[in-house]
Amino acid sequence: MSIHAAFSAKAREKEGLINAVRKQASDQGLEVQEGEEGLNQDREEETGSFVGFVLLAGPMWDRSQFKSDMESMWGIECVEEEDAEVNAEEDEAEDDAGGSDHAEDVMLFNVSNMRVMAALMDVPVPDREAEIHAANNYMWPEAVEIVKTHQAQLIVAIMGKDAPVLERGKLFVKVLAALCRQKNVLGIYTSGTVFQPQFYLGASEMLRDGGLPILNWIYFGLYQTEKGWNTYTYGMKSFGKDEMEILEAGADPRELRDFLLNLACYVLDEDVVLRDGETIGFSAQQKLPIVRSKGVSLDGDTLKIAYPTP
Structure with a gap:
């Protein structure tokens, strides 16, 4: 396979993952809706579905900081899924693929048979969806006013049905907690509401003591x-x-x-x-x-x- 073909295949794979995660998010009820809808899906399809959105003030994030935070906070080394040959010719291959920027916007890595995806989208969550769900958070009075200023989002998903569901859930929290330390993060949109980053980060400390991060999950x-x-x-x-x-x-x-x-x-x-x-x-x-x-x-x-x- 040529470098250009390899890059195009990688880009198509990542685009397919993003679309799959969007559908998964929709199945979880993380879509435009009033109140708490979308909870009547088949239980087997929903089990192990962990998708969240990191709301950002602008379309940028620091990958190096994220990798450093994952290692310092949780002892997890994030080795990205990228072909070394493709990486060396990335710019040339992007031009050949029509200017695709998926390689810059999507991060993929594996942790103990689980696959983590973080995809940067340079648009806010549409149709005031995030603001509607932020209004549910009675513990954060300023949630709606802050959330409505977000201009971009990181879609985060954990994939890997072979891993125990609790382990998938723990990894999900670890990734989102590390992303709470990004400079331009405004909120964590998951579980039917938008959590304040400081709250989400603090609640994740339960993992250090061997407990379950219930307040992150539920x-x-x-x-x-x-x-x-x-x-x-x-x-x-x-x-x-x-x-x-x-x-x-x-x-x-x-x-x-x-x-x-x-x-x-x-x-x-x-x-x-x-x-x-x-x-x-x-x-x-x-x-x-x-x-x-x-x-x-x-x-x-x-x-x-x-x-x-x-």
């Missing part, structure tokens, strides 16, 4: 109605689990959210399958009913967990 929605406080998960389906809701609870909202957080952590850490009609409890005496039915806060079926009463 968004815990929280809202009030006339009958009480409601909370729900967004992100459990990436791990092959049902999303969960607690509805109309007469409880302190922080305690309610922490209860669901602990439950989500238990389900993921112990690989527990909660079923309709069963009960769950954190003590021998506690038996909280579980009902699987049409979601209230989310599309598709969800698990309704009763909140313990005093």
